[in-house]
Amino acid sequence: xxxxxxxxxxxxxxxxxxxxxxxxxxxxxxxxxxxxxxxxxxxxxxxxxxxxxxxxxxxxxxxxxxxxxxxxxxxxxxxxxxxxxxxxxxxxxxxxxxxxxxxxxxxxxxxxxxxxxxxxxxxxxxxxxxxxxxxxxxxxxxxxxxxxxxxxxxxxxxxxxxxxxxxxxxxxxxxxxxxxxxxxxxxxxxxxxxxxxxxxxxxxxxxxxxxxxxxxxxxxxxxxxxxxxxxxxxxxxxxxxxxxxxxxxxxxxxxxxxxxxxxxxxxxxxxxxxxxxxxxxxxxxxxxxxxxx
Amino acid sequence: xxxxxxxxxxxxxxxxxxxxxxxxxxxxxxxxxxxxxxxxxxxxxxxxxxxxxxxxxxxxxxxxxxxxxxxxxxxxxxxxxxxxxxxxxxxxxxxxxxxxxxxxxxxxxxxxxxxxxxxxxxxxxxxxxxxxxxxxxxxxxxxxxxxxxxxxxxxxxxxxxxxxxxxxxxxxxxxxxxxxxxxxxxxxxxxxxxxxxxxxxxxxxxxxxxxxxxxxxxxxxxxxxxxxxxxxxxxxxxxxxxxxxxxxxxxxxxxxxxxxxxxxxxxxxxxxxxxxxxxxxxxxxxxxxxxxxxxxxxxxxxxxxxxxxxxxxxxxxxxxxxxxxxxxxxxxxxxxxxxxxxxxxxxxxxxxxxxxxxxxxxxxxxxxxxxxxxxxxxxxxxxxxxxxxxxxxxxxxxxxxxxxxxxxxxxxxxxxxxxxxxxxxxxxxxxxxxxxxxxxxxxxxxxxxxx
Numbered sequence: 001x002x003x004x005x006x007x008x009x010x011x012x013x014x015x016x017x018x019x020x021x022x023x024x025x026x027x028x029x030x031x032x033x034x035x036x037x038x039x040x041x042x043x044x045x046x047x048x049x050x051x052x053x054x055x056x057x058x059x060x061x062x063x064x065x066x067x068x069x070x071x072x073x074x075x076x077x078x079x080x081x082x083x084x085x086x087x088x089x090x091x092x093x094x095x096x097x098x099x100x101x102x103x104x105x106x107x108x109x110x111x112x113x114x115x116x117x118x119x120x121x122x123x124x125x126x127x128x129x130x131x132x133x134x135x136x137x138x139x140x141x142x143x144x145x146x147x148x149x150x151x152x153x154x155x156x157x158x159x160x161x162x163x164x165x166x167x168x169x170x171x172x173x174x175x176x177x178x179x180x181x182x183x184x185x186x187x188x189x190x191x192x193x194x195x196x197x198x199x200x201x202x203x204x205x206x207x208x209x210x211x212x213x214x215x216x217x218x219x220x221x222x223x224x225x226x227x228x229x230x231x232x233x234x235x236x237x238x239x240x241x242x243x244x245x246x247x248x249x250x251x252x253x254x255x256x257x258x259x260x261x262x263x264x265x266x267x268x269x270x271x272x273x274x275x276x277x278x279x280x281x282x283x284x285x286x287x288x289x290x291x292x293x
Numbered sequence: 294x295x296x297x298x299x300x301x302x303x304x305x306x307x308x309x310x311x312x313x314x315x316x317x318x319x320x321x322x323x324x325x326x327x328x329x330x331x332x333x334x335x336x337x338x339x340x341x342x343x344x345x346x347x348x349x350x351x352x353x354x355x356x357x358x359x360x361x362x363x364x365x366x367x368x369x370x371x372x373x374x375x376x377x378x379x380x381x382x383x384x385x386x387x388x389x390x391x392x393x394x395x396x397x398x399x400x401x402x403x404x405x406x407x408x409x410x411x412x413x414x415x416x417x418x419x420x421x422x423x424x425x426x427x428x429x430x431x432x433x434x435x436x437x438x439x440x441x442x443x444x445x446x447x448x449x450x451x452x453x454x455x456x457x458x459x460x461x462x463x464x465x466x467x468x469x470x471x472x473x474x475x476x477x478x479x480x481x482x483x484x485x486x487x488x489x490x491x492x493x494x495x496x497x498x499x500x501x502x503x504x505x506x507x508x509x510x511x512x513x514x515x516x517x518x519x520x521x522x523x524x525x526x527x528x529x530x531x532x533x534x535x536x537x538x539x540x541x542x543x544x545x546x547x548x549x550x551x552x553x554x555x556x557x558x559x560x561x562x563x564x565x566x567x568x569x570x571x572x573x574x575x576x577x578x579x580x581x582x583x584x585x586x587x588x589x590x591x592x593x594x595x596x597x598x599x600x601x602x603x604x605x606x607x608x609x610x611x612x613x614x615x616x617x618x619x620x621x622x623x624x625x626x627x628x629x630x631x632x633x634x635x636x637x638x639x640x641x642x643x644x645x646x647x648x649x650x651x652x653x654x655x656x657x658x659x660x661x662x663x664x665x666x667x668x669x670x671x672x673x674x675x676x677x678x679x680x681x682x683x684x685x686x687x688x689x690x691x692x693x694x695x696x697x698x699x700x701x702x703x704x705x706x707x708x709x710x711x712x713x714x715x716x717x718x719x720x721x722x723x724x725x726x727x728x729x730x731x732x733x734x735x736x737x738x739x740x741x742x743x744x
Contacts, residue, residue, distance in 0.1 A: 043381050044402040044685035045726065057725050063696070063718065128548030129483070129561070148547040151703065156551075239493035240550055241700025256374050257688040258381065258399065262725070 037265040043258035054265035066242055067250040075225045078161050082221055086172025094180045111170040119234035122163040126150050153243040156236050160244050163231050172217045179213030215285030223274050329358055331625040334387035336365030336372040344645045352632045358625040363387050380405045388620035389629055391612050394425055395681050401428035402685030407616040407623055416654045424680040433615055435634045436651030440610030441674040442503050442596055445570040449590040459594040466597050470544040473568045486544030488558045489571040493699040496554055498691045499608045501698055505531030506599045506606050512682045521731045523716045532701055532708040540704060550702035563587055577667045578647050593667045595674055609678035686726055693718045
């Protein structure tokens with residue numbers, strides 16, 4: 001009895017610092033941002049409570065919907081692409097192939113490079129005058145005229161997706177590799193005895209046992225893709241003509257020009273979207289139920 | 294027994310963990326100001342900051358005040374952010390700072406600039422001081438570094454194709470660029486007639502304001518009041534021309550609207566791949582430096598206009614110096630400001646950094662003229678230069694303009710609809726800031742239209 005009480009008390013002690021830091025670095029800023037979104041908080045105007053006026057202005061702002069459309073499209077295209085590529089890499093590197101250790105390390109390199117740097121590298125690849133892509137176009141005789149890769153909506157979108165996929169696919173791969181390593185080899189051996197083919201083994205063993213890990217990877221990628229900023233800021237600056245403007249970039253423009261309340265409203269919308277998607281993924285992964293098994 | 298043994302140290306660890314952030318905050322708040330110290334905020338490259346340090350050493354030798362440099366990033370946007378945060382949160386530092394000409398309206402409206410009182414503004418460009426540095430009749434800032442858009446041209450190529458001099462009108466520029474490009478393409482397939490800043494950033498708006506010319510721009514006088522109207526015919530003519538340079542005549546590179554900023558434009562011209570270039574004055578010294586492929590062949594002129602014998606309308610750029618209204622050492626800040634805008638430091642900034650002086654009385658200085666022969670052209674340009682609107686929300690207006698102008702250059706939207714779209718987004722912004730009085734009569738905001 002007494003030992004249990006002490007344990008409970010000391011567990012609170014262990015949780016205390018964590019709770020403190022969560023409050024300081026998460027609850028406080030999020031609440032602050034939410035409160036600020038209800039104010040007219042513009043550096044050159046008097047601060048005033050305006051209720052949901054910032055949200056009304058936000059939802060009637062064509063630029064916001066443009067940014068929202070791009071952001072959602074980006075999530076829908078880039079996340080599945082990264083998951084599929086990551087899964088393919090993880091499955092390959094899970095087999096005993098020559099130089100596996102080295103290849104595993106090499107695959108991780110893009111993830112280790114800061115996003116701003118990789119975006120700059122890709123910008124040099126797409127560069128109109130001296131980029132590697134146009135060099136190939138010329139050398140391979142595809143066209144005499146250089147291609148303005150970032151000059152069309154589709155081209156800029158594809159460039160952003162490619163840059164992001166190059167950088168973050170290794171992240172998905174490494175998480176899935178960890179997941180694959182935790183599946184007992186004996187299950188596959190038994191399935192082979194039952195004459196289950198590769199596809200059957202993949203469908204009935206790999207996918208169900210990898211599922212929670214897959215969901216975690218998708219969750220991380222979705223939230224990250226939803227608030228995409230750095231790659232776009234460096235690669236396209238939101239152009240051409242706002243075609244690759246993300247919601248984060250949209251909010252950033254107002255934060256950096258002294259219109260904090262409006263920027264806060266855009267951030268709150270993004271936060272709510274990320275939170276609901278997280279809840280959705282947690283449900284999908286069935287993390288709540290696992291305790292009872 | 295074992296319980297107490299392991300449980301005891303925990304609270305002590307916890308205590309220190311809990312205290313850590315508190316200590317951090319305390320430590321950060323500890324740089325209390327002392328009597329004779331002022332903080333000067335300036336950004337730039339390491340070499341620029343070195344020159345500032347020399348100037349400060351000079352100032353300190355003749356003054357009781359000590360100056361601490363608050364180093365800012367070289368990037369203009371990040372400098373603005375740093376100043377916004379410091380000033381908006383009511384800090385008493387920095388006391389004196391350098392700001393982009395495009396921010397003065399914001400800083401003045403926010404009440405962050407301390408009136409400079411009675412300073413003799415005679416040695417400065419009168420029309421610049423009137424346009425930029427005075428707000429509600431009070432002098433709030435002074436120019437330190439002046440910029441205005443210029444037209445660079447290849448003297449050798451104009452001669453080769455039989456032209457007497459640079460174009461005076463935009464139509465002439467188009468015709469010359471088309472002809473020369475056609476000829477030069479035979480040897481140099483990457484040659485273009487005219488390079489300018491078209492990427493989605495502030496420089497695009499600057500170029501647009503210049504190409505729109507007189508009668509174009511953002512603010513217009515109507516019935517004795519300022520009206521914000523982007524849909525005037527001059528704006529449409531300017532934007533249509535810009536789009537056609539890329540899409541119709543093909544005399545500006547396709548990458549104009551994706552990649553062309555100041556440096557990309559300068560390098561393009563400097564590598565000998567363009568006839569005309571729109572750029573700031575800084576490009577001159579670099580074009581004429583040893584090792585530059587176009588050295589000795591570069592001419593510089595006023596931007597063309599749209600009407601005969603009407604000079605162009607360069608956009609005013611540059612940096613101004615002001616004193617924080619929250620400064621705890623306004624006297625020291627004032628002494629330093631007076632020093633920075635005086636002849637000696639201005640000349641040194643010009644010689645060492647190529648900063649075009651804020652003082653007009655240095656534009657006939659023999660030493661400067663020898664090093665910068667383009668100064669007389671620049672002086673003319675500065676006498677005609679138009680500043681961007683001195684509105685506190687100019688930066689937000691510019692963000693809207695950047696996006697829609699860029700979309701028009703990309704061919705996603707025609708110039709007319711692009712400008713109408715721009716106008717309605719700007720109207721919504723003005724409505725949010727309670728400044729509908731700036732709108733033309735009968736305007737409906739984007740919100741009311743239910744867009």
